[in-house]
Amino acid sequence: MTREPVVIVGAGQSGLAGARAAMDAGLRPLVLEAGERAAGSWPSYYDSLTLFSPARFSGFPGMPFAGDPDRYPVRDEVVEQLEKYAASLGAEIRTSTTVSGVTRIGDGFDVQLAGGETVHAAAVVAASGSFGNPFVPEVPGQESFGGEVLHVADYRSSQAYEGRRVVVVGAGNSAVQVAYELAAVAEVTLATRAPVQFLPQVRGGYDIHFWLGRLKLDLLPPAVLARLFSGTPVLDTGIYQSAIESxxxxxxxxxxxxDADGVVWPDGEREPVDVVLLATGYRPHLPYLRDLGALEADGMPLHRRGLSTTHPRLGYLGLEFQRSFSSNTLRGVHRDARFVMGALARRLRR
Incomplete structure (x- = not known):
């Protein structure tokens, strides 16, 4: 049995940002990743996924994306960037290592691994993201539907849906991007609870992320953002809004x-459907903390700005709106990592 100053669960963008911040704070991190690669969930995202932020705003400290800084990197570029960053850190990263539970022992924790090993840690940071916990809303009659219902977490490309009748549920970036892609090969309807909100990708010749940084909107707390937007707006060069309006x-x-053959629209119309694709978001994937007493009944973490309110040496990274609009993004997670690791380092030195 070993004792590590801080165990980080997850080696995606949040876990790697946490590892860098831990070392900058004088801590020795051990990063545990359930997947086979030090890239978190990125290898499992749909094939055509493209960042909504340009390369110049999506790099890591000390390792910007190579090439045109104004391009929008695709999934495989991000995976490669994450793996390069992981290799450059000098931190111990164990892949194919699943954390099955965390138990409080004195001031620290026992971290149980699926293979039976236990790692003792002075502090734990949960950075396992949400991809493993897709949110599936309950809709009456689903058990009788004879078609296919899947979450966007299981979607890879449009090829399998050519010529089929598809309803995509959701009003966020992924929902609109995937629906637009499918519309080229299938008969598609986008189903949303409210009209889609669009935010121009470019204003005054600059990408919106330039203005988010310049105007400090990236740093706004979630409560302020909630007053500005009723949901997360879809970033658009104009093609998505035009496709919907036309x-x-x-x-x-x-x-x-x-119903058995399809869906029932609010006006009572019944329409045959082959596939319903849910782009309805995710919830934090924290099953290993279930018995620790650190979560609400619905599995949401009890925290303030990424620091547990139940366990002083437990932190979180990559939660949506953890501290700001950009908390769970490539461009923003490093700020949260510095905050959380700095606070944990101070607590460990008391």
Whole structure:
């Protein structure tokens, strides 16, 4: 049995940012990643996924993206960047290592691994993201539906849906991007509870992320953002909004129920559907903390700005709106990592 100053669960963008911040704070991190690669969930995202932020705003401290800084990197570029960054850190990173539980022992923790090993840690940072916990809303009649229901977490490309009738549920970036992609090969309707909000990708010749940084909007606390937007706006160069307004990508109010052959729209119309694709978001994936007493009944972490309110030496990284609009993004997680690791380092030195 060993004792590590800080164990970080997850080697995606949040875990790697945490490892860098831990070392900068004088801590020796051990990063545990369930997947086979030090890239978190990125290798499992859909094939065409493209960042909504340009390369110049999406790099890591000390390792910017190579090439045109104004391009929008695709999934495989991000995976490669994460693996390069992981290799450059000099931190111990164990892949194919699943954390099955965390138990409080004195001031620290026992971290149980699926293979039976136990690692003692003075502090733990949960950076396992949310990809492993897709949110699936309950809709009446789903058990009778004879078609296919899947979450966007299981979607890879449009090829398998050519010529089929598809309803995509959701009003966020991924929902609109995937629906637009599918509309080129299938008959698609976008189902949302409210009209899609769009935010121009470029203003005054600069990408919106330039203005987010210049105007400090990236740093706004979640409560302020909630007053500005009723949801997360879709970043758009104009193609998505045009597709919806022209009818190329029809949008309807969220259907009220399933039936055996399809969906029932709010006006009572029944429409045959082959596939319902849920782009309905995710929830934090923290099953290993379930018995620690650190979570709410619904599995959400009890925290303030990424620091546990139940365990002084427990932290979180990569939670949506953890401290700001950009908390769970490539461009923003490093700020949160410095804050959380700095606080944990101070607590460990008391």
């Amino acid at each position: 009818g190329q990508l029809p949008r309807r109010e969220m259907f009220s129920a399933f």
